[in-house]
Amino acid sequence: MARFDHTVTVASLDRAWFEECARLVLDTAESTRARGGDIVLGDAGPQVVGIRLLKGRHLRPGARYEITSDAGEADAAWADGPSDDRIVTTVREWRRSTAIAVEQRMESAGLIARLAVRLRTPERPGALDVGFDVRDPTGGALQRVSGRAKLDLTAWWAAAAARPGSLPPARAPLAARARHRLGRARLTVTPRPAADGAWEVGVTLTVRGRSLLRPVAALALFFGQVPVRRAFRSGVDRAAAGWNEALASAPLPAADELRAELVKALTD
Template sequence: MARFHHTVSVTALDRAWFEECAALALDVVEATRTDPAGALLEAGEKVPGVRLVRGRHLRAGARYTVTSAPSPTAPGRAPGAPPATMTVRIREWRRSTGIAVEQQLTSADVTGRVALRLRTPDRPSALEADLALRSPDGGLLRRVAGRARADLASWWAAAEAPAGTLPAARAPVTARARHPLGRAAVALTVRPADGGVWQVGVTLTVSGRALVRPPAALALLLFRIPLRRGFRSGVDEAAAWWNAALGKGLPPPGALRAEFTEAVITKDPACEAPG
């Protein structure tokens, strides 16, 4: 087993802005409607590739199909990959308590399931995700499963805690992945610093599984230094991207709503699918 840790300084995100963005996105989604031709936004713009096939719109039991646009085929070349298809089921939709959505993805490259749950959406307190993906070709190395949880209430409490406060026993953001060759776990912690800055600690733990543990342990021993450098570099790059994005200033709600609406009607839905 190997454990890597790195701490970076990032620009703090305004909690009120974040929660307003979450509510705004839900407002846009809840203003949509469906008809036999597909899904439409409040002003009548069509949402590409989305169709309600069972149940009532945005109610528990509703099921949708989301289909990507066909890949363009260049003259003289073989046809591109067939469109990816995703089935989306609404397990729960209550703004006051929780929203739970399950996605089943089928494409030429990957099939699998992703389940998402947002607790207390009007003021998000936790986001949970479970996934299980595999290649249609099968094989030992072609499947992965994982789980992630962001305890947003604990994150904000830690980010706003007075100096000297002891850290929580459990990291507010965690993710675990399982693969036939091994396991990996990531944990994020946060504490406030001066000048509107967060100190974010990132911990990565990796280990081999079953029969691959001895060779995995040897590989980790031989490559520990380059792995540590790569890990630190990746965390630093993510922090730099975050700081650059927030350094441009947060858009006001009206502009953000327009950007979100534009993204919904112009992006290929399969581009956002896992894999």
Template sequence: MARFAHTVTVAALDRGWFEEAADALVDLLDASREGPDGAVVLADGRAVDGLRLLKGRHLRPGARYGEVPAAPGTAATPTEAADGSARASGAGDSAAAPSSVVLRAWRPSHSVEMESLVVEDGLSLKVGLRLSGPRRPRAVELSLSGHQPGGGSLYRFSGRAKADLAAWWAAVDRLPSAPPAARAPVAGRAVHRLAKARLTLTPRPAEDGSWRIAVVLSVRGRWLLRPVGAVVLLFARGPLERGLREAAESAAAEWNTALAELTPLHGEALRAEIADALTDPDGAATL
């Protein structure tokens, strides 16, 4: 097994603001309704930008959402045509088109679940997302499976990841001198016929109030290919270490930039700003 690790420093996110923003977003969506041509309309009458209901009842299990269709006089893309046909005919979920999401559960006090099936460049990709405690997020779970039709087992892969937000907040609430959490709050696994990989994120507070996040990637070969994998990793170790470091630093830089642009609004001001971001993302100010 090969193990790669890198630590990045990121700005801390205020838990109270994050949970208030999540609650406001859920409230806005829970009060929304279906408008003309499948538009998703907020309580104030404004439509959510770039989103429409393609099939089913709004916020009910099985509802399918996708992008807004082309303007009148503009030829529809194959995706839009497929979406329109699915809505008109009530086709099953197996006919899912790219850029569409199926809502599996909408229970604001308990959980939200959704699923997407995308076929692009000959690759079929199924993604599932589950959010526990949407109003005060407790955990986020992601599942992923993909294959290339007719490509055999070498073209199949799967993965699962979970972010335990309660454990994350507990880890960053420790004293800077305390040891890091024994269990990583964020962990993900990917499986392929030839190899398995595991990625973990473990945060701890820094003296200046920022977060230090340890990123650890473990890779191992499977079955009889383990000796071969060991030889490959011997030559690929440098590029893998560099790739992990660059990816972690890039993600940290994007996170820090995003937080630096945030204006910590609260109450009705925060709710109004989120509504503006949903209906006019290009014109909305930073939260």
């Protein structure tokens, strides 16, 4: 088994602002309507680009949507019917007070990916569960990775606001596991208060081989541990820099500004 640890300091995020954003996103989503296959804002508002209802009732369990990243190509593509080269999203659960669950599936010539996401208590987000399975349809078992991740937001806020010197939480608020034919990996992320209201975030990655292939994986980790450690730390540093840049670029927008930006992003 190989273990890699790294700690970074990042700007903190205001919990009240985050939860207000969650309610705003829900309000905006639930203000949309289905008009045939099109999704529009309000009863007769502008069309939401890049998304089309294929089946079921809008925002109800069983509703299926097709999503494209290029709205300019969407109209011509949809005229020929659904394509396996785009993302299909299915609503599994939509109860604002308890949970929202969706499943996404993407297929192309070289990739089949499934992503299942469930957000508990969306009105005031409590936990986010994500399951994933990614494989190359032209490859064998070595071309497949699957796993799960869970972010306990209640535990995250508690750890981020803990008193100096207090013990870390028994379980990391953010934990992810990935499985491959050659081995398994586990990633944990735990925050704690830092100076000037920032967060000090500890990230740990553990990697181990599986069953009969464990000696092969162990040998690969032995010779590749130094570059893997460098790549791990570099990746964590880049993620922290991106987070800090995003929060430092401008003051957090107020609700009205955020609503306007969200509407523009959906319709432009």
